[in-house]
Amino acid sequence: MKLAYWMYAGPAHIGTLRIASSFKNVHAIMHAPLGDDYFNVMRSMLERERDFTPVTASVVDRNVLARGSQEKVVDNIVRKDKEEKPDLIVLTPTCTSSILQEDLENFVQRAQLNSNSDVLLADVNHYRVNELQAGDRTLEQIIQFYLQKAQKKGDVVTEKTPHPSVNIIGISTLGFHNNHDCTELQRLMRDLGIEVNLILPDSASVHDLKKIPSAWFNLVPYRELGLMSARYLEEEWGMPYVDITPMGVVETARCVRKIQQILNGLGANVDYEEFIEHQTLYVSQAAWFSRSIDCQNLTGKKAVVFGDNTHAVAMTKILAREMGIHVVLAGTYCKYDGDWFTQQVSEYCDRVLISDDNGEIADAIAKIEPAAIFGTQMERHVGKRLNIPCGVISAPIHIQNFPIGYKPFMGYEGTNQIADLVYNSFTLGMEDHLLEIFGGHDTKEVITKGISADSDLNWDTEAQKELNKVPGFVRGKVKRNTEKFARDRGFEKITLEVLYAAKEAVSSVG
Amino acid sequence: MKLAYWMYAGPAHIGTLRIASSFKNVHAIMHAPLGDDYFNVMRSMLERERDFTPVTASVVDRNVLARGSQEKVVDNIVRKDKEEKPDLIVLTPTCTSSILQEDLENFVQRAQLNSNSDVLLADVNHYRVNELQAGDRTLEQIIQFYLQKAQKKGDVVTEKTPHPSVNIIGISTLGFHNNHDCTELQRLMRDLGIEVNLILPDSASVHDLKKIPSAWFNLVPYRELGLMSARYLEEEWGMPYVDITPMGVVETARCVRKIQQILNGLGANVDYEEFIEHQTLYVSQAAWFSRSIDCQNLTGKKAVVFGDNTHAVAMTKILAREMGIHVVLAGTYCKYDGDWFTQQVSEYCDRVLISDDNGEIADAIAKIEPAAIFGTQMERHVGKRLNIPCGVISAPIHIQNFPIGYKPFMGYEGTNQIADLVYNSFTLGMEDHLLEIFGGHDTKEVITKGISADSDLNWDTEAQKELNKVPGFVRGKVKRNTEKFARDRGFEKITLEVLYAAKEAVSSVG
Amino acid sequence: MTFTPEKTATPELNFECETGNYHTFCPISCVAWLYQKIEDSFFLVIGTKTCGYFLQNAMGVMIFAEPRYAMAELEEGDISAQLNDYNELKRLCDQIKRDRNPSVIVWIGTCTTEIIKMDLEGIAPQLEQEIGIPIVVARANGLDYAFTQGEDTVLAAMANRCPKEAEVKQIEDKQERNAIQKLLNFGKKQEETVHNEYHEHPPLVLFGSLPDPVVTNLTLELKKQGVKIDGWLPAKRYTELPIIDEGYYVAGVNPFLSRTATTLMRRRKCKLIGAPFPIGPDGTRAWIEKICSVLGVEPQGLEEREAKIWENLQDYVDLIKGKSVFFMGDNLLEISLARFLIRCGMTVPEIGIPYMDKRYQKAELEFLAQTCQEMGVSLPTIVEKPDNYNQLQRIKKIQPDLVITGMAHANPLEARGISTKWSVEFTFAQIHGFTNARDILELVTRPLRRNNNLKDLGWSKLVKEEATL
Amino acid sequence: MTFTPEKTATPELNFECETGNYHTFCPISCVAWLYQKIEDSFFLVIGTKTCGYFLQNAMGVMIFAEPRYAMAELEEGDISAQLNDYNELKRLCDQIKRDRNPSVIVWIGTCTTEIIKMDLEGIAPQLEQEIGIPIVVARANGLDYAFTQGEDTVLAAMANRCPKEAEVKQIEDKQERNAIQKLLNFGKKQEETVHNEYHEHPPLVLFGSLPDPVVTNLTLELKKQGVKIDGWLPAKRYTELPIIDEGYYVAGVNPFLSRTATTLMRRRKCKLIGAPFPIGPDGTRAWIEKICSVLGVEPQGLEEREAKIWENLQDYVDLIKGKSVFFMGDNLLEISLARFLIRCGMTVPEIGIPYMDKRYQKAELEFLAQTCQEMGVSLPTIVEKPDNYNQLQRIKKIQPDLVITGMAHANPLEARGISTKWSVEFTFAQIHGFTNARDILELVTRPLRRNNNLKDLGWSKLVKEEATL
Structure with a gap:
């Protein structure tokens, strides 16, 4: 057992469901007890999704438990096949139901007999892998399934497209800024004259998967999702892939150069150097920001970076290499891939921390006292307590990381957004500190006197206690309203009864 | 005299300089005492401008004052003509030098004799108009000057372009999010199939001004800048104009419909209804945000809006009409145009406040206690004191309002950005309040104990006092370093001397 | 709008049980409010990553860096019984005692502890002896319970820990009872006298x-x-x-x-x-x-008091009178809310509810039937363990003015022009008593007021084709 | 690196006066630091919108909602002398007294009050009698002064308000001296004894x-x-x-x-x-x-102390040794900073400076010349009232490693691959004394350290064509 206050990566079934529900017209059946289907809430609320989440829980309750699940699960698959006519139904247990050790593979085969949809059991071990690993695996599994199926039918599209083309692999629902990154990557590919063959899994149809091999190469922007698929496609289908995350000016250039190398190796004749230089120096504002006075003033300031592998590595490199900021500690919660992390960031930071224990990271931050943190929502809250500003750069996701406005982290517009994030994080901190230093010379009272004006009325202890329970942001108003009520009626003392009577009277006014 | 702590609009010469330095290859000469040329600092620092600001101060000092300015001003104009070869040199005094009542028009005529550049005296009264009015007037003056000049030479381009086209008037340096708005407006025009003939004054050459009349119509997105020009162009050159600010879903649609009406009146046959509906319902996410649960939870919440005419009016309408938020007070500092403001917002708010007295607005906010403020940097700071979140929606400008990342307020991406701003402002507030309410149940100490750990060392009163002068964000570190130093050397008490000795010792380590 | 307490012949309510696939929160949710309510407690949820991720995401409490609850996350060794449950729990509770020193640790059992048959009730007494902190065990699992019933399991377990008169007297005689409690009770006792x-x-x-x-x-x-x-x-x-x-x-x-x-x-x-x-x-x-x-007490002035409250609610009542509300079923407050909203003049075609204890809710059910009769509206169908898919078909057909639903369905329904209110808000809001009635209506009318604000904008349908709703 | 205070034959410094168009901050800037330094003061800047807008924008102090300084903004009626200056100032000072009750009001005259010949020195004595708060008048105008000289005008004015021994004695005898001050001085006096x-x-x-x-x-x-x-x-x-x-x-x-x-x-x-x-x-x-x-005091251990400090600076000194620094001229700290940086091993081709009082800076200038001699570097040209345009041409030619400049030129120079440091930072940073020497070098080396960080990225030229720099 592990004492855990917070966790960074979710359970395995979340990863599977992210993949399944990213595809178009794929339905997932969760074999799970009541309440385990909160994935639907997350997708609906965090992404402000307009459509019903294509995930149905086949509820395991005490009765089902007693009789075995087979009938119910098979019924629910067959029913969903009729109701929604999906192309594919993915069955997944959760940590809980996986312990039942039922023969789900058999359920799937049974259900397949009565379904037009394809039916697949997600192949993950719910106690050995987390959300990220499970997502990576499920994507590979689905791609593999459909390529093998097409291979049997002999309709895999293996001929390359006439012009250079790419599959972007790893764009998924409930991914950190995935939508915006995807738009920016499509723009980047367009600028490079590369056609986007497929984007996976987001909004892709499983019918299109047989066309994967027609792209010239695969691009895997996130290390956490898509790498298994890309490796499979390289081994089985001879497709080269690029797994350099195009985040930051330097790494974006490196990614583009790697693409150039692959394309030219396949017989194209492209030269992106001029494009890179033009973007770097004149289109993106990030290189100029690095050189400008604003960034000069950040030189040597201390920062802590923490997040998933992709974002923590990229931010560490950007801060240290592009902005001259001193990264005291860089860390990730992707323990399963920690060696890679260490290898990537070691030369750019003083210390590496690989841990998924929120308390350990919080303690490290408290000791280091950096000028800014770049981390997850957890670190943002740690920062809030310590009065250290934090830019959020990585999942775990939070509604604030699903902005409506365009905010990619990748590509050249991404470099601009990151420059803003870095600048604002540090200056917000400076502003707060300046206010703290000079606060005493200022006349806070002048502004707040409208609120705190003394009253002529007495509050008895109980009423005062009750008033103090009222949230601060409305307390002033409740107090004034109550006193007005009391004054109008000639009460001299405000008791609990008066307080409640006032509430009733006031709310009736509207 | 007026007791003023802060001001919302700058002095007149700032407006003139914003116009002059927005044009390409135009130089401005300020006839002003030392130090009055801080416009250069603002442009260079706030906009992170890479080029030298094309503004030179012809310094008025005690000697010049005694002998009259003519020689120096004329010399400086002629010199700049030689050095920079600008197309136009604009001369402007400041509030100060305008009192000297010198015959600047005469200086200009004298300088013109020895200059290849055109030379113009900006025609504004420095005590009667502010930055916004002066900018509006200077733009009109320059447009008028070049159209009349071209008219004399008979080379005004009056023939309309073959396809519908527009001049976008009012995009200027040091304008609030002007760059991003301009990009978004260009995208909008492209989507509508309208060519952009000229953008004024930003990056325009004065040589192109003779082509103004070839556009089908003028678009004035900001009420503060461009309206005088548009009216002049309507009266003298028969050009229709649209002055509906395309901010928010509803007003953007109204602006597009007005454009449609003008174009069809000129013989085009366009129908933008389908475009508007598609953008509104499916491309922009703002209408959907309004309908979503997140926004439902904001229904009836109280807000205060304050800013320039353009942004305060637009935000008031968006909050009240598109999001169902209760705007208790809407205000502007554009006193000279207050009637228009009142007429625009009256039906959308409880109360209108037209004032440029920062204290009055701060007091109003303190009394209203809204759940959020949408105002200028001033209101942001008022909010900070009162613990009320504030989204910044309007000049006066501040470096944070020159983001590097794409953040337009106008057009459909603007509606997305505004939805984020509104949502984040309110939820940030809620988060703070929740932390306040439940703060007591939380273990702040657990996290901060790393910092506040008691030490075994004594600090004498003076050293403690000195330590308290150290800013909070490094105090912990100074304390620890000093104590380590003292412990290493076996001091039991920390005096001022020890504190300073420790500082020296520690800084030598680097 | 007067209420006659004497029974009259009321029509029979129609109960159904769909036993469908429905969404509601896991009963361990109760931790989120109970830890705040009981200030000296610590809640330890013994379950999997799935449980922990639910708590931190669905409950929106990520803002608290270190709350007074935590997961005892079961790992592979726990599931396969390679590790000793007692030792593991002892290690965790020791740490909790050291770091937080609560007056009680509440163990929240989950589906997983049920399935692996972890003997929490057996372990707890020995462990509480050993660490010197009371341990209360509640089986708030999703196999047997829904959402708010989690609180029921905790309170049922705590009921057993309430002292009896004799015990208290004995302790007080010995002058041993908690001094702090005495202090805290001091004001109260004085008041009583x-x-x-x-x-x-x-x-x-x-x-x-x-x-x-x-x-x-x-x-x-x-x-x-x-x-x-x-x-x-x-x-x-x-x-x-x-x-x-x-x-x-x-x-x-x-x-x-x-x-x-x-x-x-x-x-x-x-x-x-x-x-x-x-x-x-x-x-x-x-x-x-x-x-x-x-x-045996004669109530005073209650009729007038109720009438006065109704008067204060009039502006809100006007907004909802004659409108229909559909309960998809979530937090078991459905019957009471429906009864109140019918009294406000609304109609209720269906009340979904995860679990219906007709004995415990007997008076409420009778009151509902009676209210329908008095208001002259037809009786709602009460659907236990509803099937959400079927409900959505019925909603599409009925087009109610408001759907009170769990969080998963709200946005998609809104995108299809159906106004919704989260049922979970009634769980967290202060809705009990006379004065708070207005707060219920504040919530209920919010989407309707929002619609009034946006009414002319034509933004009610925000999905392109109506999918198979 | 020892300093010999005895004079030796040092080379002559080369002074020029360009009387050009140069940029520096307005002398009223001093308000920004003086109001913070003198905690019971209130500064009233009597000038135009131009002055007020400068203070709020250039000084980056917009974060304070209501600081202890304000503008007396002159309006058209004031300029045209339709309004009575005394009455206007009285109205404003009354309000300041009412709202803030400072121990002193400092009137900062500006260019405008000079030009309209407002008789501040004439008005102040009468008004301070009337309102009962001392009023100090300083003419920190841009016609006569540059940037930091604003402080000079204020301190010169305050010097006249410092008490003489006899006055204090008289007051103390009467037991009337400010009780608070006594209290504040209490610790000090004790220490002295x-x-x-x-x-x-x-x-x-x-x-x-x-x-x-x-x-x-x-x-x-x-x-x-x-x-x-x-x-x-x-x-x-x-x-x-x-x-x-x-x-x-x-x-x-x-x-x-x-x-x-x-x-x-x-x-x-x-x-x-x-x-x-x-x-x-x-x-x-x-x-x-x-x-x-x-x-007449024999200094003790100063040589060792200086040597120790230099030792502590070695890492920074290594970064700048042999590099060149060009002072465009801004805050009058130029000579002292140049002298220190030359001692650190830098070369200085030009020191621009707004104003050069050769008498008051005599010892510093001699020290500069001597330092150059000892370090074996050529003497800088000192350019009073420089012409910024000409300076930029010279910078283009010389390509110095660092330019210390006002805020207006920093970004454009950086975009052309010339490293810069804001001169204004030396005005606000703590640079005096032995210990703070490191802070000076922290500032000076920052752009060079930044360059080391970014050195391989090839981002030094960020403008497309080299404009007529």
Whole structure:
């Protein structure tokens, strides 16, 4: 057992469901007890999704438990096949139901007999892998399934497209800024004259998967999702892939150069150097920001970076290499891939921390006292307590990381957004500190006197206690309203009864 | 005299300089005492401008004052003509030098004799108009000057372009999010199939001004800048104009419909209804945000809006009409145009406040206690004191309002950005309040104990006092370093001397 | 709008049980409010990553860096029984004791502990001896319970820990009872002696976790009738659990506490006052009247009080009168809310509800039927364990003015022009008693007021083709 | 790196005066730091919108909602003399008194008050009688002064308000002196009696506004030599202005205070100690040595102390040794900074400076020449009132490693691959004394360290065509 206050990566079934529900017209059946289907809430609320989440829980309750699940699960698959006519139904247990050790593979085969949809059991071990690993695996599994199926039918599209083309692999629902990154990557590919063959899994149809091999190469922007698929496609289908995350000016250039190398190796004749230089120096504002006075003033300031592998590595490199900021500690919660992390960031930071224990990271931050943190929502809250500003750069996701406005982290517009994030994080901190230093010379009272004006009325202890329970942001108003009520009626003392009577009277006014 | 702590609009010469330095290859000469040329600092620092600001101060000092300015001003104009070869040199005094009542028009005529550049005296009264009015007037003056000049030479381009086209008037340096708005407006025009003939004054050459009349119509997105020009162009050159600010879903649609009406009146046959509906319902996410649960939870919440005419009016309408938020007070500092403001917002708010007295607005906010403020940097700071979140929606400008990342307020991406701003402002507030309410149940100490750990060392009163002068964000570190130093050397008490000795010792380590 | 407590012939309610696939929150949710209510507690949820991820995401409490609850996350070794449960739990509880030193640790069992048959009830007594902190075990699992019933499992378990009179007396005689508690109770005792406006009646304990201001409010309402509340289950601190003894009267404030009620009756030999729940002015009046009648107290001025409250609600009532509301079913408050909204003039075609204890909710159900009759509207169909997919088909057909639903369906329904309100908000808002009736309507009318604001904008359908809703 | 205070034959410095168009901040800037330094003050800047907009934008102090300074904004009626200056100023000062009740109001005259010949010095005495608050008038206008000289005008004006010994004695005899001040001075007096490690010497008052930690630091440095500072102009509170009387020694800490020095000598009959300024370990040592020598005190261990400080600076010195720095001229600290940086091993082709008082800066200039000689580098050209355009041409030609410049030119120079540091930072940073020498180098080396970080990225030229720089 592990004492855990917070966790960074979710359970395995979340990863599977992210993949399944990213595809178009794929339905997932969760074999799970009541309440385990909160994935639907997350997708609906965090992404402000307009459509019903294509995930149905086949509820395991005490009765089902007693009789075995087979009938119910098979019924629910067959029913969903009729109701929604999906192309594919993915069955997944959760940590809980996986312990039942039922023969789900058999359920799937049974259900397949009565379904037009394809039916697949997600192949993950719910106690050995987390959300990220499970997502990576499920994507590979689905791609593999459909390529093998097409291979049997002999309709895999293996001929390359006439012009250079790419599959972007790893764009998924409930991914950190995935939508915006995807738009920016499509723009980047367009600028490079590369056609986007497929984007996976987001909004892709499983019918299109047989066309994967027609792209010239695969691009895997996130290390956490898509790498298994890309490796499979390289081994089985001879497709080269690029797994350099195009985040930051330097790494974006490196990614583009790697693409150039692959394309030219396949017989194209492209030269992106001029494009890179033009973007770097004149289109993106990030290189100029690095050189400008604003960034000069950040030189040597201390920062802590923490997040998933992709974002923590990229931010560490950007801060240290592009902005001259001193990264005291860089860390990730992707323990399963920690060696890679260490290898990537070691030369750019003083210390590496690989841990998924929120308390350990919080303690490290408290000791280091950096000028800014770049981390997850957890670190943002740690920062809030310590009065250290934090830019959020990585999942775990939070509604604030699903902005409506365009905010990619990748590509050249991404470099601009990151420059803003870095600048604002540090200056917000400076502003707060300046206010703290000079606060005493200022006349806070002048502004707040409208609120705190003394009253002529007495509050008895109980009423005062009750008033103090009222949230601060409305307390002033409740107090004034109550006193007005009391004054109008000639009460001299405000008791609990008066307080409640006032509430009733006031709310009736509207 | 007026007791003023802060001001919302700058002095007149700032407006003139914003116009002059927005044009390409135009130089401005300020006839002003030392130090009055801080416009250069603002442009260079706030906009992170890479080029030298094309503004030179012809310094008025005690000697010049005694002998009259003519020689120096004329010399400086002629010199700049030689050095920079600008197309136009604009001369402007400041509030100060305008009192000297010198015959600047005469200086200009004298300088013109020895200059290849055109030379113009900006025609504004420095005590009667502010930055916004002066900018509006200077733009009109320059447009008028070049159209009349071209008219004399008979080379005004009056023939309309073959396809519908527009001049976008009012995009200027040091304008609030002007760059991003301009990009978004260009995208909008492209989507509508309208060519952009000229953008004024930003990056325009004065040589192109003779082509103004070839556009089908003028678009004035900001009420503060461009309206005088548009009216002049309507009266003298028969050009229709649209002055509906395309901010928010509803007003953007109204602006597009007005454009449609003008174009069809000129013989085009366009129908933008389908475009508007598609953008509104499916491309922009703002209408959907309004309908979503997140926004439902904001229904009836109280807000205060304050800013320039353009942004305060637009935000008031968006909050009240598109999001169902209760705007208790809407205000502007554009006193000279207050009637228009009142007429625009009256039906959308409880109360209108037209004032440029920062204290009055701060007091109003303190009394209203809204759940959020949408105002200028001033209101942001008022909010900070009162613990009320504030989204910044309007000049006066501040470096944070020159983001590097794409953040337009106008057009459909603007509606997305505004939805984020509104949502984040309110939820940030809620988060703070929740932390306040439940703060007591939380273990702040657990996290901060790393910092506040008691030490075994004594600090004498003076050293403690000195330590308290150290800013909070490094105090912990100074304390620890000093104590380590003292412990290493076996001091039991920390005096001022020890504190300073420790500082020296520690800084030598680097 | 007067309420006649005497029974008249009311029509029969129509119950169905779909036993469908429906969405609701996991019962371990109760941790989110119970840890805040009981200030000296620590809640340890013994379950998987799935449970932990639910708590941090669905409950929106990520803002607290280190709350007074945590997961005992079961790992592969725990599941395969390679590790010793007792030792593992001891290690974790030791750490909790060291770091936080709570007055009680509540173990929340989950589906997983059920399935692997972890003997929490067996382990707890030995461990609490060893670490010296009481351990309360509640099986708030999703196999047996839905959402708010999690609280029921905790309160039922705590009911067993309430002291009996004899025990307290014994301890007090020994002058050993918690000094802090004495201090805390000091004011209360004084009050009792000072205002002796109470009638003589047998002890009354109320059960159900309510925010402190609501506790005060209901306490005052009963005090007005001369009825004294001898304690609340739960109290603000575990160390202040009320004395509960044979013959005490108990009354619940929430409809999802049937197990707690049963425990109090069977194990503690209490007498349950079966009443409608104090939600809405009608329910609050009925609840007070029932308590008074059982305790032999003549209620005073309740009719006028109810009428006054209704008067204050008029502006909101005008907004919803004649409109229809569909309950998809989530938090078991559905019957009480529906009854109140029908009294406000709404119609209710369907009330979905995860679980229906017809005995514990008897008075409320009768009151619902009676309200429908009096308001002249047809009776709602009550669907236990509904099937959400089928419900969506019915909603598409009926096109109700408002759907009260769990969080998963709200946005998609809104995108299809159907107004919604989250059921979970009624769980967290202060809805009990006379005064708070307005807050219920504030929530209920919000989407309708929002619609009034946006009405001319034509933004009601925000999906391109109507999918198979 | 030892400093020999005896004069040796040093080469002649080359002075030029371009009288060009140059950019620097307006002298009213001093308000931004003086109002923070003098905690019971209120600064009223009497000028136009142009002045007010400068203060709020250029000084980056917009974060304070209501600071202890404000504009008396002149409107058309004031300019055209339709309004009575006395009445207008009275109205404003009444309001300031009512709202803030400061111990002193400092009127800052501007270019505009000069041009319209507003008689501030004439109005003030009458008004201060009437409102009962001292009013100090300083003409910090841009017609006569540049940037930091604003402080000079304020301190010169305040020097006239410092009490004389006789006045204080008289008041103290009457037991009327400010009780709060007594209280505040209590600790100080005690200290004086306790540690009597001071030499006997005539009273010494230092002038120049420094942040409190720097004041403490320099005070301690002199205390180490047994030299006692009898007061600072300005003090932390206006009510604590130091006693200044005939025969007192005075020494400045900043190079821009020539007017204050003159006032102290001519009006208060003080003796000025002309020394290099305590900037850099070399300057600080020279400053202390000169003070000691004038006061007849034998300095102890200064050489070792300087050497130790240099040792601590070595890592930074290594970064800048052999590099060139060009001063465009801004805050009048240029000579002292150049001298220190030359001592660090840098070369300085040009020192622009808005104003050069060769008498007041005599010791510093000699020290500069001597430093150049000792370091074996050529003497910089000192350009008074430089022409920025011409300077940019020279910078283009010379390509210095670093340009210390005002804020207007920094970004454009950076975009052209020339590293810069804001001169204004040296105005606001704590740069005086031994310990703070490191902070100077922290600032100076920052762009160079930044360049080291970014060196391989090829981002040095960020403009497309080299414009006519």
